[in-house]
Amino acid sequence: MEIINSGDSLTVMLSGEIDHHALLSLRGTIDAQIEQHTPRLLALDFGGVSFMDSSGIGLILGRRRVAEGYGGKVMIKNASGYVLKLIKLAGLTPMLMKQEVNNLL
Amino acid sequence: MNINNYFRLIIPSHSRNEAFARAAVAAFAAQLDPTVEEINDIKAAVSEAVTNCIVHAYPDKIGDIEIVGRIIEHDTFYIRIKDKGLGIADIKQAMLPLFSTCEEGERAGLGFAVMESFMDKLRVTSRPVKAGAAPSGTSVIMTKRVTSRYE
Ligand SMILES: Nc1ncnc2c1ncn2[C@@H]1O[C@H](COP(=O)(O)OP(=O)(O)OP(=O)(O)O)[C@@H](O)[C@H]1O
Ligand SMILES: [Mg+2]
Numbered sequence: 293m294e295i296i297n298s299g300d301s302l303t304v305m306l307s308g309e310i311d312h313h314a315l316l317s318l319r320g321t322i323d324a325q326i327e328q329h330t331p332r333l334l335a336l337d338f339g340g341v342s343f344m345d346s347s348g349i350g351l352i353l354g355r356r357r358v359a360e361g362y363g364g365k366v367m368i369k370n371a372s373g374y375v376l377k378l379i380k381l382a383g384l385t386p387m388l389m390k391q392e393v394n395n396l397l
Numbered sequence: 398m399n400i401n402n403y404f405r406l407i408i409p410s411h412s413r414n415e416a417f418a419r420a421a422v423a424a425f426a427a428q429l430d431p432t433v434e435e436i437n438d439i440k441a442a443v444s445e446a447v448t449n450c451i452v453h454a455y456p457d458k459i460g461d462i463e464i465v466g467r468i469i470e471h472d473t474f475y476i477r478i479k480d481k482g483l484g485i486a487d488i489k490q491a492m493l494p495l496f497s498t499c500e501e502g503e504r505a506g507l508g509f510a511v512m513e514s515f516m517d518k519l520r521v522t523s524r525p526v527k528a529g530a531a532p533s534g535t536s537v538i539m540t541k542r543v544t545s546r547y548e
Contacts, residue, residue: 312448313412319503343419343437345444346507354503374437381514382507 293318295325302331303369307340310348318351323358330362335389339370348375349382356387402428403467409459410451410480418464419443425466426474429543438515439474439541445508446478446537452499454482454535473542481534484525492521516541 294305304322308314326334336352338344356366368387371379379385404425408414419440426439443464450462460482467475485491491498492513497506513519516539523535 309416311415311444312452313415316412343440343444345441345448346505346511347448349505349507350503353505374434374441378441378511381510382505 293321295322297325297329297331300331301333301335302326302329303335303337305337305340308342310341310344310351312345312347315347315351319354322355326355326358326362326364331359331364334359334364334366335369336366337369338372338375341375344375344378346378346382349378349384352379352384352387401468403465406464406466408462408464410455410462411459412448412451414462415444415447415451418447418462422464422466422476426543429468429472429474430545431474431543435541435543439476442512442516442539442541443476443478445511446539449508449537450478450480450482450535452504454480454484456483469540472545473540475538475540477536477538479534479536481532482526484532484534485521485523486525488521488523512537512539 293307296303296305302325310318334355336355341348352366352368359366366387367389368379368384369389371388379388406418406421408418422443423436423440426436431439447462454460460480463479465477469475490496492509494510495506497504509519518540520538521535524533526532
């Protein structure tokens with residue numbers, strides 16, 4: 293995972309397999325960054341994610357709660373294929389960045 | 398052709414075994430020549446059921462998870478994931494999308510919804526633990542017909 297801080301926004305580049313086990317360590321790392329930078333926009337980038345289950349949805353919802361606590365907002369970036377299928381199932385399509393919304397059409 | 402092939406796997410409920418369990422199941426299911434999407438569906442469903450055993454069945458101890466995979470009628474994959482943990486009091490309610498008994502652990506309550514929508518059939522049997530009785534736990538059975546990618 294790589295985290296890019298650019299003033300107003302924080303981008304988290306997720307990679308590999310996101311399951312309950314991975315979530316246990318990811319969560320704390322991302323939350324520490326949110327608390328430190330209190331970004332207006334937190335972008336979760338799923339471009340490098342090869343697998344995820346509902347734990348990935350829990351990750352999004354949990355980070356949204358933390359970011360909103362600091363007045364920030366969370367968007368989902370580069371979700372495609374399988375990740376997108378899960379995001380649709382979870383009803384989280386309103387959190388997709390604009391280009392992702394285009395991919396849905 | 399009627400292949401009678403199966404496996405039986407027992408793993409302790411360590412969270413690091415989640416990746417192993419779905420990879421092992423996917424490797425077995427590969428003999429049906431599933432598409433990439435079908436393999437992902439199977440991996441996600443297994444990941445959900447195994448994670449539920451780890452998180453909900455054995456919340457504060459390590460217990461065994463038994464996974465049985467089987468090829469039935471040469472194009473259908475069968476999987477059973479079983480624990481001897483706490484069990485589920487109200488299965489109907491547990492299977493509702495977004496329902497979760499886990500508040501602080503940030504679960505989305507989507508595990509059963511994933512299993513239900515990514516597999517063809519899902520059957521859950523469970524008995525909640527009773528004082529004095531041996532725990533009987535939860536069993537999740539799923540099947541999925543696989544369309545060979547060579548068809
Ligand atoms: N093997 C199990 N043993 C005991 N309880 C279970 C088991 N599997 C599921 N449950 C119960 O059913 C509920 C719903 O399960 P489901 O997988 O749909 O959601 P979740 O695990 O709470 O959240 P998510 O899967 O999205 O992380 C759980 O909250 C739990 O109470
Ligand atoms: Mg679950």
